[in-house]
Amino acid sequence: MILALGAYLGGFDGNFVWNRIGAEYPSSVSVWSLRLLPALCGALCVPLVYLLTLELRFSHLSALGAALLLLLENSLIVQSRFMLLESVLIFFVLLAFFSYLRFHNTPDSSWFRYSWLLLCGASCAAAVGVKYMGVFSYLLLLGVASLHTWNLIGDQTVSVCVQCVCRFVCLLVVPVLLYVFWFYIHLSLLNRSGPHDQLMSSAFQASLQGGLSRITQGQPLEVAYGSQVTLRSSASQPIPCWLHSHKANYPIRYENGRGSSHQQQVTCYPFKDVNNWWIVKDPGSQELVVGSPPRPVRHGDVIQLVHGMTSRFLNSHDVAAPMSPHAQEVSGYINFNVSMAAQNLWRVDISNREAESEVWKTILSEVRLVHVNTSAVLKLSGVSLPDWGFRQLEVVAEKLFKGHSSSLGWTVEEHRYGISQEQKEREAELHSPTHIDVDRKISFWAKFLELQWKMLTVKQEDSEHKYSSSPLEWITMETNIAYWLHSSTNAQIHLIGNPVSWGVANLSLLAYQLLAAVYLLRRRRGFKDLPDGVWCQFVRLGCVCVGGWVVNFVPFLLMEKTLFLYHYLPALCYLYLLSPALLEHAHTHLLSNVTHRRALCVCVAAMLSSVFLSYRTFCPLTYGSPELSANQLQGLRWRDTWDILYRRR
Numbered sequence: 033m034i035l036a037l038g039a040y041l042g043g044f045d046g047n048f049v050w051n052r053i054g055a056e057y058p059s060s061v062s063v064w065s066l067r068l069l070p071a072l073c074g075a076l077c078v079p080l081v082y083l084l085t086l087e088l089r090f091s092h093l094s095a096l097g098a099a100l101l102l103l104l105e106n107s108l109i110v111q112s113r114f115m116l117l118e119s120v121l122i123f124f125v126l127l128a129f130f131s132y133l134r135f136h137n138t139p140d141s142s143w144f145r146y147s148w149l150l151l152c153g154a155s156c157a158a159a160v161g162v163k164y165m166g167v168f169s170y171l172l173l174l175g176v177a178s179l180h181t182w183n184l185i186g187d188q189t190v191s192v193c194v195q196c197v198c199r200f201v202c203l204l205v206v207p208v209l210l211y212v213f214w215f216y217i218h219l220s221l222l223n224r225s226g227p228h229d230q231l232m233s234s235a236f237q238a239s240l241q242g243g244l245s246r247i248t249q250g251q252p253l254e255v256a257y258g259s260q261v262t263l264r265s266s267a268s269q270p271i272p273c274w275l276h277s278h279k280a281n282y283p284i285r286y287e288n289g290r291g292s293s294h295q296q297q298v299t300c301y302p303f304k305d306v307n308n309w310w311i312v313k314d315p316g317s318q319e320l321v322v323g324s325p326p327r328p329v330r331h332g333d334v335i336q337l338v339h340g341m342t343s344r345f346l347n348s349h350d351v352a353a354p355m356s357p358h359a360q361e362v363s364g365y366i367n368f369n370v371s372m373a374a375q376n377l378w379r380v381d382i383s384n385r386e387a388e389s390e391v392w393k394t395i396l397s398e399v400r401l402v403h404v405n406t407s408a409v410l411k412l413s414g415v416s417l418p419d420w421g422f423r424q425l426e427v428v429a430e431k432l433f434k435g436h437s438s439s440l441g442w443t444v445e446e447h448r449y450g451i452s453q454e455q456k457e458r459e460a461e462l463h464s465p466t467h468i469d470v471d472r473k474i475s476f477w478a479k480f481l482e483l484q485w486k487m488l489t490v491k492q493e494d495s496e497h498k499y500s501s502s503p504l505e506w507i508t509m510e511t512n513i514a515y516w517l518h519s520s521t522n523a524q525i526h527l528i529g530n531p532v533s534w535g536v537a538n539l540s541l542l543a544y545q546l547l548a549a550v551y552l553l554r555r556r557r558g559f560k561d562l563p564d565g566v567w568c569q570f571v572r573l574g575c576v577c578v579g580g581w582v583v584n585f586v587p588f589l590l591m592e593k594t595l596f597l598y599h600y601l602p603a604l605c606y607l608y609l610l611s612p613a614l615l616e617h618a619h620t621h622l623l624s625n626v627t628h629r630r631a632l633c634v635c636v637a638a639m640l641s642s643v644f645l646s647y648r649t650f651c652p653l654t655y656g657s658p659e660l661s662a663n664q665l666q667g668l669r670w671r672d673t674w675d676i677l678y679r680r681r
Contacts, residue, residue, distance in 0.1 A: 033218060034162070035115055038069045054516060066115050074112025074119035078103050080126040081609060087133035088576065089569050090613045097612030100640065101536070102605065104647040106654045107529040110515065111598055113655075118601050121162045125169045125602060128155035129576060132173055136180060140190060149202040156203070157210035164487065165602060168583040170207070176575055177203055215480050231490055234264055234445040235395045235474050236482055251447045255329050255392040257314040258322035260340060260450045260462060265300055265412040266398055266441035273412070273425055274308040275442065276301035277339045277346075277364045283420050286354055293351045293372065296344050296364030299424035300412050309340035309462045311450060315377060320458070322449040329392040331382040334404060339364055340462045343455060345376035348403045348410075348429040355415040359428035360408050377404035383441060394447040396474075400440050403429050409440045499596060499675070503588040506600035509534050510673045513597055516656060522678050523652075523659040527597055529604070531670060532646040536639060537607035540614050544578055547614075566621060573613050580606030 042065020048058065057063050081102050085095035102108065112119035135148035156173065159166030181199055185192050224241045255261060263275040276299050282292040301308060311320050312329060313336040320338060329335060337346035344364030349372065351361040365374045381400040382390050392399060401410040408429035415426045430440075452458040501511040513527040551570070554561055562570065584603035588595055615636060623629045652660050653668060653676070660668070665678040 033214065034069050034120055035066065035117075038065045038067070041065050041068075067113065070114065070116055070119045071112050073123035074108060077108070077119065077123050077126055077605070080123065080130055081605070084126055084130045084133065085609060085613060087130060087137055088573055088609070088613060089137075090573075090616055094612040094616045097615070097636075097640070098609050101533050101608040101611060101643065104643050105530050105533055105604070105608070106647060106650045107527050107597070108601060108605075109654050110525060110527050111601060114515065116598070117162055118598050121159060121166055122602055122605055124155045124159035124162060125166060126605070128152050128159060128169070128173055129580075131155060132177065133576075146198055146202070149198065150206065153202040153204075153206035154210055157207040157214070160207070161211055161214045165584070165599070168587060169580060169602065172576075172579050172583045174203060175579075179575075212480065215483065216476060219476060219479055219483075231486055233266075233482060234443045236479055238395050239474050239479065251394050252326070252449055253394055253396075254326070255312060255394060255397075255444055255447065256322050256326035256449065257312055257317070257329060257335075258320060258326075258450045259312045259329075260309050260448045261312060261394075261444045262308045262446040263310060263442040264445045266443060267412045267414065271302050273300035273302040274305075274445070275310065275410075275427065276305065276308050276424065277342060277344060278307050278422075279342055280420075280422075281366070282354060282361070282363065287418070290352060290357065292354065293349065293361055293363055294368070295347065295366045296339075296342065297417075297421060298346065298362045298364055298427050299417065299421060300427050301424050306459075306462055307339075307341050309446075310346070311338040311340055311458075312336075313338050319453070321451055321453055326449060329380055331380060331385050331390045331392070333380050333392075334377050335380060336376050337378060337401075341459060345374060346378065346410075347374060347376045348406065348408060349375050350406065353413070353426060353428040354421070355417065355426045356413045356428050356430075359411070359413065359430040360403075360406060362410065362427045362429050375403070375405040378402065378410070379404055392444070394444045398441040398443055401442060407431065410442065411440050497594050497596070500594045501597055503585060503595065503600070505673075506585075506597055507538060509597070510671065511597055512674045512676070514675060514677060517677055518656075518659075521659050522662065522665060523656050524677060525656045526653040526676065528650055528653055528674070529597075530643060530646050530650065532639070532642045533608070534604075536611050536643070537604060540611040541578065541581060541607055544574060544610060544614055548574060562621060570617060573610065573617075577606045577610035577613070581610075 039062070042062030044062055044066065045060065048061050078099050082095040082099040085098045086092070108119065108122075129152075131148045131152040135145050135152065138145035138148065152173070156166070156170045160170055177199060181196060184190065184195055225237070226240075229237045229240065252259070265273055265275070277296055278299075280297050281294050282297055284294050285291050313320060314327075315334060315336050338344070339346070342364060344366065346362070347365035348360045348362050353359045353361045365376055367374070379402040380392055381402050382392060382397050383400055384396075384398045390397070402408070403410070406429065408431050411428055411430045413426045413428045416423050417426055448461075450458065450461065452461045499511065499513040505511050509529050509531065514524065515527060516525040518524065548570075551561060551567075560567075581603045584606065585600065588599060615632070619629055619632055623632060650668065652658055652664075660678075662678040665676050669676050
């Protein structure tokens with residue numbers, strides 16, 4: 033929404049397809065307005081780091097050092113100059129910590145201090161709203177605030193109840209309400225169908241204008257005996273697929289020598305097709321049309337499913353599935369007179385029902401189809417069939433004790449009341465649309481919760497990306513990302529950090545841990561090397577900076593998703609806060625000799641000079657100019673693992 037605001041301010045009309053990296057922008061696209069807000073947030077991070085260092089009770093020199101490290105970090109500059117989210121995320125995280133520490137450090141007598149706490153809560157909501165990664169820093173801030181509140185309880189000079197309520201409201205209630213509010217605006221504005229609707233459930237899609245709603249608008253709500261339906265698998269993400277059959281049989285024998293029933297194939301097909309239609313039939317009747325009045329199908333009813341175009345019954349039996357031999361084959365039954373009786377009865381189990389007599393509803397009900405003879409459940413296995421199955425997805429029947437999962441659920445997406453008993457008439461009917469005026473909507477909360485779940489669980493990238501990396505490679509910057517390459521010259525932009533700053537950050541992290549271990553051991557032995565005030569300052573520095581690095585780095589070690597170098601940038605910013613503060617601590621409290629202090633100052637000056645020179649060296653890859661020769665680009669390849677592109681002339 034922040035990027036969309038920039039687009040709106042620049043008059044972007046939406047008529048540009050973002051489908052190819054490196055595509056030229058036409059003159060109608062106001063690129064500057066699209067990039068304005070990420071760039072502004074990235075620029076504001078520098079003064080925020082300065083102010084945050086002051087709130088950690090360190091000097092203006094340390095604050096200046098932290099701001100310079102952030103200012104001269106090439107990767108943060110690159111990430112801020114494009115339509116990307118990391119600079120916005122980092123801005124709100126830094127703003128949240130600054131406003132909280134400003135609140136904490138302001139005297140209790142000032143009620144104005146609570147405006148800082150309110151700003152902190154709003155910033156936390158915005159950080160989580162930009163990216164779920166913001167949750168890591170939000171939880172850290174809640175932990176710090178909880179410790180402060182616990183210490184406050186022991187102070188009898190303040191009203192503990194008022195203080196706790198204010199913190200609870202500002203740091204928990206306000207962020208939750210604002211986070212929900214962002215999505216209320218989001219879902220209110222984006223009420224039309226788009227190219228990625230298929231990620232969402234049928235009910236969500238049908239609530240949008242256009243797209244699926246044009247197909248499903250006016251459909252009968254209640255599934256009845258004689259209904260013609262398409263069944264979408266709940267597990268078919270991110271690509272949807274529908275229960276499907278066609279005039280092709282399973283091969284008599286598979287490649288591994290196992291035999292099949294040689295009956296009609298039943299698959300899951302990822303495209304709209306007339307062969308996706310099935311008819312819900314009452315086993316006690318021969319009718320394939322809806323009666324008058326319609327008799328609805330309820331939870332627990334036993335039905336048969338007849339394929340609309342071939343009239344084959346959905347069947348399963350004790351024959352191993354082609355690709356999943358632990359499960360049963362699902363087929364369209366053909367009577368070959370080989371003593372294989374039909375087993376085509378299915379019990380309707382509505383998993384999201386509100387009552388035992390719940391009626392099976394179009395789009396809203398998620399059902400499991402339980403095979404009556406074997407108690408196996410109709411399921412999408414997700415495995416692609418070989419060429420004989422046209423590379424469609426395998427459908428099997430699996431025993432209930434395998435456990436519940438979304439792959440067992442099916443939703444009626446398209447639905448009509450059948451009126452044609454003859455096969456030829458029915459085929460023509462299946463090709464035609466229905467128009468019955470019935471309105472169907474789902475609540476905001478249902479859409480909100482579904483959207484959160486999809487964002488957490490949907491994996492769009494199954495294969496390894498060329499520029500993906502592992503978290504351990506981020507620490508030593510083993511990788512880079514090529515963002516832009518000129519079509520005819522060597523001008524290019526890469527996401528590469530400042531190697532010197534990166535090294536300083538890593539050394540600071542290691543030094544703090546070693547120093548903290550020494551302090552703790554000596555305090556355990558009764559030696560207090562630091563006054564209580566200085567010790568509290570040192571601990572606070574570790575909680576915010578080292579804790580911030582930990583919560584923004586360690587979770588990625590546990591994630592099974594495609595990761596990139598830019599995921600490390602929020603953690604890196606905490607180390608840039610740590611480095612100057614730790615040097616000040618060493619200068620003030622560890623070095624008593626004047627000569628040693630001067631030597632440290634010389635080292636710091638040399639380090640800052642190196643940081644600046646490193647920044648200048650990589651500027652051509654940060655800004656895309658000036659263009660470098662192939663030899664110059666080779667000289668910038670400081671690590672063999674960096675992928676820097678160049679053209680020889």
